[in-house]
Structure formats: C-alpha cells, structure tokens
Amino acid sequence: MKLDYILFYVLFFTITLYSQEANIISKGIADSIYNIEYPKINTYRSKINFPPFIGWNQNGKKMLFNGGKVIYSMKKYNSEIKEYKEFDNNLSSYLSPNHNYFLYQEDENGNEDYQLFLYDITTNKGKVLSEEGDKSYDSFWSPDSQRFIFKSNKRNPAEVDLYVRGVSDSHDEQLLFSNISDDGQVYDWSLEKNTILAVKVISENNKFLYSINDQSGEIEQINPNKNNIAYSDAKFIPNQNACLIISDEFSEFLQLQLYDLSSKKFKVITSNIPWDIEALTIDKNGKKAAFSINKNGLSQLYILDLKTLKYSKVNDSPEGIIRNLIINSKGTEVGFNLYASTFYRKVFGYNIKINKLNQYTRKGKLLIDTLIFAKAESFTYKSIDPDNKIEYNIPAFIYRPNIESPSPVFIDIHGGPEYQIKASFNSFYQYLVNELGITVILPNIRGSNGYGKSYMKLDDGINRENAIEDVGALLDWIKKQPDLDADRVAIYGESYGGYVTLASLAKYSKRIKCGIDVVGISNWITYLKSTRDYRRDLRRVEFGDERNNNTSVFLKEISPINNVDKIDSPLLIFQGLNDPRVNYKESEQVYKALNSLGKEVWYVLAKDEGHGFKKNSNYLLQRNLTISFLKKHLIY
Known part of the structure; x- marks a missing residue:
C-alpha cells in the first residue's frame, strides 16, 4: 500500500512537472x-445561460440557437426547444444564410495566422480553404449562400486584402480590395444591387466607406471627405435605392443616417439621441428596422419605421447589454441576446406588431441562479x-x-x-x-x-x-x-x-x-x-x-x-x-x-x-x- 502510494506520487509529480515544462x-x-x-x-x-440566439429560420417564424454541434429552434418564446440541425463539428459564427454551411478559422497556439475551413452541414464534411501560414479570416456570406468574402494577408504579409470565392469551385477566388486593413470589414452585400459595402480603417476615428461591385470589381468611395469620419455599420434598405449608415460625421456620437445612393445625400435620423448607435438590423422587405444604443455602457432598444423614418423606444427593455440583434425576414419580431452583471445570458424576442417583449425559456421555466451576485x-x-x-x-x-x-x-x-x-x-x-x-x-x-x-x-x-x-x-x-x-x-x-x-x-x-x-x-x-x-x-x-x-x-x-x-x-x-x-x-x-x-x-x-x-x-x-x-x- 505504501509502495503504491509512493509510485502514484512519483508518477503524478513526473506528469505535472512534464506538463509544466511542455x-x-x-x-x-x-x-x-x-x-x-x-x-x-x-x-x-451563472446558471442563467440560455443557448445563444444566432438568427431565424428561412420563413422567420422560428428563433435559432447555437448548441455547439446542434442548432436548436423555438417557435414561441415559451415552447419546447427542438433540434433544427445536427452535425459533427462545433458551429462557428459564420453560418450561411441557407443554414447549409458554416465557415470557421483556426490558428496555431494563438499566433492568429488563421487557416480558413468550410463545413458542409448537409454532408457533415469539412474542407480546407486556405494555406497554412496564411492569415485568412473574418468571412461574410452572400445572401444566396453561394459565395463568401474573407480577409487575408497572403499577397503581402504587411497588408490585409479582401477576397471573394465560391462555395462549389475551390479555384473561383478573386482579389476584391487591396489593403482593406486588419480592422477593415464587410458591412453588407446586396445581390439586387450587385454591391458590397465595406470599410477600411485608418484609425478608430478615421474610416473610409466603399461600395464594391461584385461583378465588375469596380470600387467607389462613399462620401469622400477631408474630415475624419468613423463608420460602424452600413446596410442596404431592400426595395430602395438607399442605405442606413452609422457614423459620427455630424455629431460627437455615432448616429443613424439615411443615405440616398442616387443623390448621395445624408439625412440624420437619430439627432435627438446623444449616445452611440451600437447595432442595426433591417428586415428583408425594407419596412422595419431595429437598432440599439449604448447609453453609458448599457443598451436600449428602438424600432424604426423605414417609410416614415420615425422610431420608438422599447420602454420595457431590461437592463443589460444587447448583442446579436437580428430582425426576422418579415419584420414582425426582433431577437437578441442580453448580458448583464448579475447573470450571463438571457434571450429575448420583441414582437413589433403587438409591442410585447418576451423572454425565451424552456416551456416557460426560467433559469435561476442560486447565488445572489453583486450588481x-x-x-x-x-x-x-x-x-x-x-x-x-x-x-x-x-x-x-x-x-x-x-x-x-x-x-x-x-x-x-x-x-x-x-x-x-x-x-x-x-x-x-x-x-x-x-x-x-x-x-x-x-x-x-x-x-x-x-x-x-x-x-x-x-x-x-x-x-x-x-x-x-x-x-x-x-x-x-x-x-x-x-x-x-x-x-x-x-x-x-x-x-x-x-x-x-x-x-x-x-x-x-x-x-x-x-x-x-x-x-x-x-x-x-x-x-x-x-x-x-x-x-x-x-x-x-x-x-x-x-x-x-x-x-x-x-x-x-x-x-x-x-x-x-x-x-x-x-x-x-x-x-x-x-x-x-x-x-x-x-x-x-x-x-x-x-x-x-x-x-x-x-x-x-x-x-x-x-x-x-x-x-x-x-x-x-x-x-x-x-x-x-x-x-x-
């Protein structure tokens, strides 16, 4: 017995020491x-940790949730949570609009030289899309799920470019925008207009907004200006020749603005809100939008009518931080994850038609923390x-x-x-x-x-x-x-x-x-x-x-x-x-x-x-x- 203990101790110490040295x-x-x-x-x-909301099903009637190797769905806020799709790889945040694919990126031991992969949910198979050692990352899907954009510095290690490629043809890859910057990103992609909205970052206070034709590759800067402007988002309005842009051009804070693509003129929508607009989502019909503001580190939710450009605050919105704000395709409900200092995550849906906010639960059963956390x-x-x-x-x-x-x-x-x-x-x-x-x-x-x-x-x-x-x-x-x-x-x-x-x-x-x-x-x-x-x-x-x-x-x-x-x-x-x-x-x-x-x-x-x-x-x-x-x- 004593010998067994000594052997165990030696073995444990050796493993621990080797692990440390490794x-x-x-x-x-x-x-x-x-x-x-x-x-x-x-x-x-916190036990209040509902599966994160990631979007809506195709007809906009069911909320979808990330369950790791499962996508869950819920038809109503108090219904049963059900399996929507199951697969063998952990789901990433780059899920395709048709929910048949997702892109994910992996680096080696934190070096951030991400390698890009495509996972086909229908076949449960993945494939490598980029060479090891190339930094390829931050993907953005086309609305029809046939193409996607990604950033990479493979052309020049000192510069980050935008590339576009197809899902089916591994050789269908084109350089879209040279030197978009490491913090640059794609905001939106309209197949109706064959146009991509993307931003190049010079600094946090100075960003350039561009429209890129996804067929010809033609690039045009939106709102060229001698003054420094910070943009944080831009989205096309369906069935209109306009887009919504969030920038600080006319204010100390990030404001929501309507931009007419023909006249190239702006109209400030949220001039009466002295805080940053932090998130924006628009329905597929171009009738309703939702946005949230960052008021001293806490979020407030608003609904915008895209015809009148009038907005209203959701008054019963709980205190916390809104993330993943996504409106359904019909513009009838907007979902979001809510985070706060006293719980990890709750999921809410706001019914725009009847002006009602609902917390999503499993058959009406609320998750409860046994400890009282400091606020x-x-x-x-x-x-x-x-x-x-x-x-x-x-x-x-x-x-x-x-x-x-x-x-x-x-x-x-x-x-x-x-x-x-x-x-x-x-x-x-x-x-x-x-x-x-x-x-x-x-x-x-x-x-x-x-x-x-x-x-x-x-x-x-x-x-x-x-x-x-x-x-x-x-x-x-x-x-x-x-x-x-x-x-x-x-x-x-x-x-x-x-x-x-x-x-x-x-x-x-x-x-x-x-x-x-x-x-x-x-x-x-x-x-x-x-x-x-x-x-x-x-x-x-x-x-x-x-x-x-x-x-x-x-x-x-x-x-x-x-x-x-x-x-x-x-x-x-x-x-x-x-x-x-x-x-x-x-x-x-x-x-x-x-x-x-x-x-x-x-x-x-x-x-x-x-x-x-x-x-x-x-x-x-x-x-x-x-x-x-x-x-x-x-x-x-």
Missing part, C-alpha cells in the same frame, strides 16, 4: 504557490488635466462586497485603448467580491470609446499620459470613500491595459499595493517595431510614429521599461509566447529588469498561447495564480 515557463513563483487551486470559484458561474453600479469621478486644468468626468463601474470594514480594491484597466469596458457577467469579479471581500472597479479612462469621439481622442499621441492621470484621480477618489481601503489597492490590465498597469505602478508605486500585467506593452519603441506588419500602421496612428525623432523621444520617456526602477510594488506577469500583437519580449524585459533590481516579480510564459490565455488549463492557472497573488499582497 507548455509553461514560470519564474519567481514558489512551487507551493504554483500548485494551489481554488475550485470554489466554479460555484460563481455593477455606474459612477463617475473627477480627473483634472494638469496642462489645461480642464476637469473631466471619468465613467466607471463598481462591484461592492457586502462587508462592514473598509475593503481592498481591484482596479481592472481595459485594453484597446479604443474600447469600453461594460458591466457584463464575470465570475472572477464575483469571486473577488463575495469570497475575498474585494471591491472591483472598472474605469473607462480617457481614450475609451462610447463617450463621444473627442473623449476617445484625449489620449492620442503625446496625450498618452492622460490615461495614467486618470488612474491617479481614481486613487484620490478611493481615498475619500469610507468603505474602501486606499492602502490596499491592486491594479490589473491586459494588452494596452497592461501598459497602463506598468506605467501606474511606476508613477504611483507607493499608492498601489501590487499589480498584474497580462500581455502588456513595456517599451513603445520595441512594441511598434515588433507588432505584426499588418497591424503596425494602425497602431502608429494611435500611439505615435516611433520613426519621428520627437515622437521617439516622448515614447521612450513614457515607456515603463525606462521607469522600472520606480516600481516597488510586487508584480505578476502573464504572457503568451506566440503573441502577434504584443511580442513576448515586452514582458520578458520587464521581468528581467525587475528581477535584476531584486524586486518581487512572478512571471508566467505560456508556449502554446498568444495574446492572452485562451486554453482552459492555462486560463485556470492564470486565475489561480492571480488569486494567490492577491491573497499574499492585498488580503494578507
């Missing part, structure tokens, strides 16, 4: 800490620009624990920087709040989107430090709150958020107890030189061109690697070896610099990951080590 390199972490697990966090998963509350805090003395209201969300004593604080900085963190469900936040008594704060610092184009530009180029000032202002706000412990603050950030984390630790090291940097930027010069070729120009517009001498001096000055001696707080770093966005050496050089100075730094490098830990075993390791790190340095 894909994980860790430095500065004691074995006793590395192997700690926190299984109780699994109890903080994210919105608030703002003041941040003053040190140069012009202008005061800004910085929007944020806060999750508070139910405890009496002042709680430690966990600040999560989003990436981007042109991104907005919203109050969606997060089991890790819920664990921190409910099990460790930590308050979680999610600030949308200057440079975030969702609050107007001027706000998004406030951190561009030489204004980069404005974002760091906002972290300092948040620390000031925390100090004034009686229920928060300003002496126990941790900061966390991924990608650009990792840069903000490192820069904040250097600037406010005595006010921040510890930091966690995930795939963060540490040196702007080496980052811009090493990020993949097809991303570099877009990043230079946002962060500055390191080839310019004055810009280079500034970027060196604000790079955390050049201020690493000011970081006194313990740091935990996570990095993927194959990261095409932020090269792994950005993290490596921070670890080496801090370690050489005798500072406490934990470092985890995953050989089988890229820009973040996506594989479940690696994600669990990241989660467990983060909790152990916080327990040691924040809870104690």
Whole structure:
C-alpha cells in the first residue's frame, strides 16, 4: 500500500512537472504557490445561460440557437426547444444564410495566422480553404449562400486584402480590395444591387466607406471627405435605392443616417439621441428596422419605421447589454441576446406588431441562479488635466462586497485603448467580491470609446499620459470613500491595459499595493517595431510614429521599461509566447529588469498561447495564480 502510494506520487509529480515544462515557463513563483487551486470559484458561474440566439429560420417564424454541434429552434418564446440541425463539428459564427454551411478559422497556439475551413452541414464534411501560414479570416456570406468574402494577408504579409470565392469551385477566388486593413470589414452585400459595402480603417476615428461591385470589381468611395469620419455599420434598405449608415460625421456620437445612393445625400435620423448607435438590423422587405444604443455602457432598444423614418423606444427593455440583434425576414419580431452583471445570458424576442417583449425559456421555466451576485453600479469621478486644468468626468463601474470594514480594491484597466469596458457577467469579479471581500472597479479612462469621439481622442499621441492621470484621480477618489481601503489597492490590465498597469505602478508605486500585467506593452519603441506588419500602421496612428525623432523621444520617456526602477510594488506577469500583437519580449524585459533590481516579480510564459490565455488549463492557472497573488499582497 505504501509502495503504491509512493509510485502514484512519483508518477503524478513526473506528469505535472512534464506538463509544466511542455507548455509553461514560470519564474519567481514558489512551487507551493504554483500548485494551489481554488475550485470554489466554479460555484460563481451563472446558471442563467440560455443557448445563444444566432438568427431565424428561412420563413422567420422560428428563433435559432447555437448548441455547439446542434442548432436548436423555438417557435414561441415559451415552447419546447427542438433540434433544427445536427452535425459533427462545433458551429462557428459564420453560418450561411441557407443554414447549409458554416465557415470557421483556426490558428496555431494563438499566433492568429488563421487557416480558413468550410463545413458542409448537409454532408457533415469539412474542407480546407486556405494555406497554412496564411492569415485568412473574418468571412461574410452572400445572401444566396453561394459565395463568401474573407480577409487575408497572403499577397503581402504587411497588408490585409479582401477576397471573394465560391462555395462549389475551390479555384473561383478573386482579389476584391487591396489593403482593406486588419480592422477593415464587410458591412453588407446586396445581390439586387450587385454591391458590397465595406470599410477600411485608418484609425478608430478615421474610416473610409466603399461600395464594391461584385461583378465588375469596380470600387467607389462613399462620401469622400477631408474630415475624419468613423463608420460602424452600413446596410442596404431592400426595395430602395438607399442605405442606413452609422457614423459620427455630424455629431460627437455615432448616429443613424439615411443615405440616398442616387443623390448621395445624408439625412440624420437619430439627432435627438446623444449616445452611440451600437447595432442595426433591417428586415428583408425594407419596412422595419431595429437598432440599439449604448447609453453609458448599457443598451436600449428602438424600432424604426423605414417609410416614415420615425422610431420608438422599447420602454420595457431590461437592463443589460444587447448583442446579436437580428430582425426576422418579415419584420414582425426582433431577437437578441442580453448580458448583464448579475447573470450571463438571457434571450429575448420583441414582437413589433403587438409591442410585447418576451423572454425565451424552456416551456416557460426560467433559469435561476442560486447565488445572489453583486450588481455593477455606474459612477463617475473627477480627473483634472494638469496642462489645461480642464476637469473631466471619468465613467466607471463598481462591484461592492457586502462587508462592514473598509475593503481592498481591484482596479481592472481595459485594453484597446479604443474600447469600453461594460458591466457584463464575470465570475472572477464575483469571486473577488463575495469570497475575498474585494471591491472591483472598472474605469473607462480617457481614450475609451462610447463617450463621444473627442473623449476617445484625449489620449492620442503625446496625450498618452492622460490615461495614467486618470488612474491617479481614481486613487484620490478611493481615498475619500469610507468603505474602501486606499492602502490596499491592486491594479490589473491586459494588452494596452497592461501598459497602463506598468506605467501606474511606476508613477504611483507607493499608492498601489501590487499589480498584474497580462500581455502588456513595456517599451513603445520595441512594441511598434515588433507588432505584426499588418497591424503596425494602425497602431502608429494611435500611439505615435516611433520613426519621428520627437515622437521617439516622448515614447521612450513614457515607456515603463525606462521607469522600472520606480516600481516597488510586487508584480505578476502573464504572457503568451506566440503573441502577434504584443511580442513576448515586452514582458520578458520587464521581468528581467525587475528581477535584476531584486524586486518581487512572478512571471508566467505560456508556449502554446498568444495574446492572452485562451486554453482552459492555462486560463485556470492564470486565475489561480492571480488569486494567490492577491491573497499574499492585498488580503494578507
């Protein structure tokens, strides 16, 4: 018995050690800490997790849901959920309009060099469409499901192009648009007009909208303009020579506009809504449309009559974040997924005819969470620009624990920087709040989107430090709150958020107890030189061109690697070896610099990951080590 135990222990230790050496390199972490697990966090998963809504069947009478290797359907909001189609491969988001095919993409260990595949649901067979090593991705189907468009950098590694090809003929592939940009995308495709609407991204504030003839390949820019314009969507209106466009041309915010394709004139529809239009869907008859707005990180639903261009708000829409907004073909019902801070996902359908919102359930039985989750509350805090003395209201969300004593604080900085963190469900936040008594704060610092184009530009180029000032202002706000412990603050950030984390630790090291940097930027010069070729120009517009001498001096000055001696707080770093966005050496050089100075730094490098830990075993390791790190340095 004792020998069996010893053999088991040796075998277990050998397997564990080999597994670590196979894909994980860790430095500065004691074995006793590395192997700690926190299984109780699994109890903080929301059970309100209805299968995601993905569209409608052909006649628009049934909702369809992604069940992995099954597509489910429901005829009514309280009916039984039934199998619609079953297959052997997990369904992707690129399902063809006739529901006979779907496209999917796979990379190797997070390198984002996606290989494109076509899966035939009718035969349960898949085939490879692109060469290994070519980055082929982001597909868009033609309405008749016979052709599709995809992006690829196979012509030139430094540029991303649009290609079109047929389903049946593997050689029917044509270059459609050269250098559409990595963030460029197709918005719509009309067979009636033989026209594709697509956008090329110069920066988040400057995008070019094009119409492309799918027969001749002729390209025409829509609304050429000397001013920077941001577009977020454009869709043809069936049976009209017009389209709906979402842009910020006439406002601080993204507005819904009617664009006449003949006269080439715009008419603003939502001039009275001072928030971004975030989603748009139009029925096949061109009679009704639905759109949602992003009001301070929460969605509101509207219905639009395309004849009168009058819209009405759906007043009983529940609080949350709307995604996958899709109207049925007849324009009688619009479906969507709803996400919120206190549950994962609900599915709703709004009956336009009778003005009724229904939650989809299994025979009327609601999914219920046994735990009471902390709700994210919105608030703002003041941040003053040190140069012009202008005061800004910085929007944020806060999750508070139910405890009496002042709680430690966990600040999560989003990436981007042109991104907005919203109050969606997060089991890790819920664990921190409910099990460790930590308050979680999610600030949308200057440079975030969702609050107007001027706000998004406030951190561009030489204004980069404005974002760091906002972290300092948040620390000031925390100090004034009686229920928060300003002496126990941790900061966390991924990608650009990792840069903000490192820069904040250097600037406010005595006010921040510890930091966690995930795939963060540490040196702007080496980052811009090493990020993949097809991303570099877009990043230079946002962060500055390191080839310019004055810009280079500034970027060196604000790079955390050049201020690493000011970081006194313990740091935990996570990095993927194959990261095409932020090269792994950005993290490596921070670890080496801090370690050489005798500072406490934990470092985890995953050989089988890229820009973040996506594989479940690696994600669990990241989660467990983060909790152990916080327990040691924040809870104690």
